[in-house]
Amino acid sequence: MKINCPLVTRVLTNFIREESQKAGFERNIIGLSGGLDSTVCAYLAVKAVGSPSVFGLILPYKDYDQEGVSLAEEVARILGIEVETIDISPQIDAYFSGHPTDNHVLKGNKMARERMSILYDYSARLKAMILGTSNKTELLIGYGTIHGDMACGINPMGDLYKTQVRELGQYLNVPEKILRRKPTAGLWPDQTDEDEIGLSYEELDRILFKLVDERLTADEVIRAGLEEKKVRRVAELIRKAEYKRKMPPVAKLSERTVGHDFLYPYDWGK
Amino acid sequence: MKVAIAQMSPVLGRVDKNVEIHLEFIEKAVKEKADLIIFPELSLTGYSLKDLVPEVALRPETSSIMARLLKASKDIDLVFGLVEERTENPGLFYNSAAYLTGGEIAHIHRKVFLPTSGMFEEARFFARGHDFMAFPTGSNRAGLLICRDLLHYSSSYCLLAGGAGLIIAISAAPGRGITDEGSQGFESSQNWELMGKAISYFSSAYVIYCNRVGLEDGVTFAGGSFIYTPDGELCLKLPYLEAAFSIQEIDPDLIRKARKNRPYKRDDRPEVIWRSLGRLLREKDED
Known part of the structure; x- marks a missing residue:
């Protein structure tokens, strides 16, 4: 890492x-x-x-x-x-x-x-x-x-x-x-991320790195020796947060739809 | 022969839930004495899988989910869609359709034409299949196609040449196009209907098309599953957009009658096609 x-x-x-x-x-x-x-x-x-x-x-x-x-x-x-x-x-x-x-x-x-x-x-x-x-x-x-x-x-x-x-x-x-x-995300006094998430960033990043960068499945990460409960929890957090990483889905109706098949680069003409 | 069509909507990325849904439909079809039940493309996994593809893949020889479906196939023939990883070729994932009968795998078709343009990105995630093959299923010969495969008429030709009387196309076709005021469904459904009618008539074969419904990431799957007879007549049409389950009696003797009346199959010349294609491929220039 x-x-x-x-x-x-x-x-x-x-x-x-x-x-x-x-x-x-x-x-x-x-x-x-x-x-x-x-x-x-x-x-x-x-x-x-x-x-x-x-x-x-x-x-x-x-x-x-x-x-x-x-x-x-x-x-x-x-x-x-x-x-x-x-x-x-x-x-x-x-x-x-x-x-x-x-x-x-x-x-x-x-x-x-x-x-x-x-x-x-x-x-x-x-x-x-x-x-x-x-x-x-x-x-x-x-x-x-x-x-x-x-x-x-x-x-x-x-x-x-x-x-x-x-x-x-x-x-x-x-x-x-x-x-x-x-x-701290500063959400309230004395709040710390690690308390709120329930894992230290070191543990969290180790699990994420295996799941995401090394493309291991949750089962494989657990077999590699990481704590099952934590690995399952992190995998579930990833799944549940997908909506935060995307633009909201546009309901597709026509032959060309923004967000589906109207595809241009971000740096278009710049 | 009674054919059940499950125009359903799988749970995206949850094979464990989807196998239960399959078994429920199968039970219903068996109760109603259907001989064959057909599910849509990727019915065990959902369609918009992206990076989930490897995670939901099954190895047919060792999968416990496959074992449950094989067991169910002792009572009824099954066609369904799965992400397949072959033990002898690990790391390659296919958009596959399986035909199970009598507790055995009769055939697995791997989707050949993977749409990869516009909204489609199948070839980013799936390996391409390499064959269209008709296979025996008791008294009939059948062939499997997956969605876009049906829209390339060469696919169905291979099944005609192989003697298929049942052309079964499973599909996860999204609906697109809303400017046709006269239609109950999306304009894009007409692609499959046009092809279904033409292919059934000129192959003197039943074309059974099972499309899915439901929504994934804003995309609506169009439904509108159908059966065309070997005479090119529509004998079953399921509604657009909504889930449906239907059992249709089909008469395999119509295949015989159609081939007797219009001998396209008898007069087919695969060796000529083969020679022409061979020449085309040999002489093909770089473009």
Whole structure:
């Protein structure tokens, strides 16, 4: 599962540069959480297009993740990128005061979509391409909010497992504090991904790598010595999350249907 | 002879569930004294499999699911669709149709024409079959085709040359085209109907077409299964779009009568076709 960090960096910086240019954007914009993924993404973006062309948005809800906010500010300082902080509490609270719930996940999803909404607004204001920060682990198990943190213009990180993002972060000299920090989606105070998923990222990525990259069946992964309950659970998470990885199905009626047999490249004419 | 057609919708990627569905239909058909039951293309697996293809593949000699269906075939002949992996050729997966009778595999046909254009991507996931072969099934000779195979008339010709009186085509044909106001179904269904009528008449053979229904990833399967007699007459037509189960009496003696009246089969000259095709292939230039 080890990666060739210089090569990956070269490919991903090219990707960010080329795809942004082709789409006609002058800058890149990233939602900075102070976590590993958005930090590594910001480092890549600065390498790709230079710090004046990268804009960071810090979008906290109340004081849910103060450490994250200060780390995000530190990242912006180190990289020398312009950054703006917008507190999303007023609009979130306004909504939930009318539609109260104790459900953490509902609240977290709403916050993720509010952040998305602001990122898209700023994307239009600044003519900036939104860089997505969902990694391969999240995409595979569906650990993300559809149309929330999963929404973006392009995604440089989507083929790197979480543990590989960490490896790349080390190579890129991301602050030690961020590398060591327990990953959190910031859905509620003290939330950690690993508690919520019920597996460590190391275990999770090992199982995913065998199922996805090595194309082993769940039975084969179990025979290779990994814990049956965990393997079955991960396989089931992958199956259930397919809807998050695709555009919604279009009901086919005609001879040529968007999403079925109207097939053009993404980079068409660019 | 009584033929049952199960115009059904399998669960995508769940062979375990689909075999139960098959056995239920089989039980129903046996109760109604059918001699043969036909399921659609990839009836054990569903159609839009993509990377699931290797995961749902069966090896007919060793599969416990196949063993259950073989056991059921002691009471009734079965035709169904499966993803087949051959023990002697591992790692290749075929879109196959099996004919089981008397607890034995009478024949397995591997789809030859894999549609791979527009919405279709079968050749990305399946290996191509290489043969069309008529085979004996008790008092009749039958031939199997899978979906697009029927739309290439050369396929049916091989079955005519092989003496098939029953041409059984199983299908997972999606519906496309909605501008024909007079039709109850999709325009694309007409492709199979046109071919079914023509092939049955000129082969003096029954054409039994079993298409599936249901939806997968936004695609609606068109249904509209049918049987044409050896005289090119429609003798059964199932509804478009909705699941249906029907048993139709067919008369194998009509094959004899049709061949007596219109001796296309007697006058067929496969050796001429063979020679012409041989020359074509030898002289074929690069385009």
